Amino acid sequence: MKRHLPPLNALRVFEVAAKSESFSKAAEALFVTQSAVSKQIRLLEKHLGTVLFERNGGVVTLTNEGRQYLSVISQALDIVETGSEKFYSHQEKEILTINITPSLSALWMFSRVEEFHHLHPDIVLHINSADDDIDWSKSQVDISIRCLPRDKKNTDAELLLAEKLLLIASPQHLEEIPINSVADLQRYQCISLNNRPHLWHDFFEQYQLDKTGVVSSFGCEHFYMVIQAALKHLGIGFVPDFLCHDLIQEQKLINPLTIELNSDYGYYLVTPPHKKEQEKVIRFTEWIKKTLY
Amino acid sequence: MKRHLPPLNALRVFEVAAKSESFSKAAEALFVTQSAVSKQIRLLEKHLGTVLFERNGGVVTLTNEGRQYLSVISQALDIVETGSEKFYSHQEKEILTINITPSLSALWMFSRVEEFHHLHPDIVLHINSADDDIDWSKSQVDISIRCLPRDKKNTDAELLLAEKLLLIASPQHLEEIPINSVADLQRYQCISLNNRPHLWHDFFEQYQLDKTGVVSSFGCEHFYMVIQAALKHLGIGFVPDFLCHDLIQEQKLINPLTIELNSDYGYYLVTPPHKKEQEKVIRFTEWIKKTLY
DNA sequence: TGACATGATGAAAAAAACTCATAGTGTTAC
């Protein structure tokens, strides 16, 4: 009568890993590391006393036992899922409306929404973007994220992140005009940002360089346009680190001379006081702070 | 395609709790505390957004949703169990033979074997009991537990527990002959233990009492017999704390004046050196040390 | 009404899961 069951959480991992026959892919799907998947599979294999995957350096393949087991486990998980689903549908999902600056939404937020949804499946995110102040009394928005000057104290605004700007350029562009010292920067088109007119000026002043080259042929409205422009080899620009981090990793952009600029801006989370206590607002706030860490 | 599953370990708890409609019973069956069960159920309920049990102070009853869910979950767990079982049967079970003193086996070990089996289902325990030394070369025994004098240093023996003896008597017997001071003890039959002839003598000497009453009408071979005798109101006796703890809790025995005696004996775990590295031996050793803690 | 059994709950401890950093190993491209 007493059951002898395998570690149940390992089954969920097993199913994903077995379906993709890849621990790395499974890890990504489950929002954990490959290491975690590897260990859960090993745990399950040890429990069952059976090898479920054949390892061949870098490639894992289901064994016959593994294949059999997958079908059993999938069946069981199907039942659990179906049986649980009808309860979920009765839960009404909460809608959390966030309003973020266009740069954030385009490059940063969209790649992280999936994770938020994974962690909080009962919250539906409505994301819209704008740059101006929100009239909380008229708007549905629960949370807004804004880039504001650091010194402008706003009691409702919580600092998420101090802005750190990185100098960026495309690798191809850098080959055309090599950069060996800061002075070489003057040979480039400097992509400017419309609402930060002093940015380049201040930068060159800091390095005591001639500001002749500063006037760029065009200005962008938002950081993500600066990135697009840089990717098209149109010049060098300054963009926040978190927006270009992945592109630098992938070598689609380069941070020449690893030049950084601590701007006087920060990213702030703004919530109207009467919504601060709402669970959905708290959960989002905690999630984004952790994600930014 | 991506699954939305409840916390799977909570399902195992839920099934047991639902079948017995009691968190306490479920806790016992699962070898955890009632608190742990309560929390796992709450977790599951929160996840599903559904109340699975109706609480009525001290009594839990499945709701309709809970009943439905139980049948779903049982079905799923059946599939997992059946699908996993065929692997277990291929694992050959290890046999671990332990030899313990009769007192330990009768009163202590047998009530704990179930827990060991729960934690290590792949090990089959063979318990036999004896009091003499074991010829490791001739015997199948993997581990023996012996009560030995503390000063007798034995390199193969690991101290599990220093023996602490408690004075015991039955409640009925104590009503007949009330004990208000140590001197009253002299009015009792002192149940003696054959292989500890000095026990009572030393005790009365320690309290500087007359030893007249010390000669008891009979001696027991083992501690569990002392307990039996005390339960039958035949006198007072000294027995190890761990053997009478439960009986004292249940008020079937009483520890008058809370008199304790730190004997010079200890319980030792003895393993032949060539078996010390075996996993089954290590697992048992760690389990028993933790259980005794 | 008081002893009792049961469930709930907050804080602390223990266990499990996960991450990080890095090693090892086939595969692929030059």
Add this chain to the structure above:
DNA sequence: GTAACACTATGAGTTTTTTTCATCATGTCA
């Protein structure tokens, strides 16, 4: 043939989850 790469394994350390412990609250039953 070898260097770069993509993938899994693993030990140490950290984080998260689960469990325990101690205690409270509540309904039951004599």
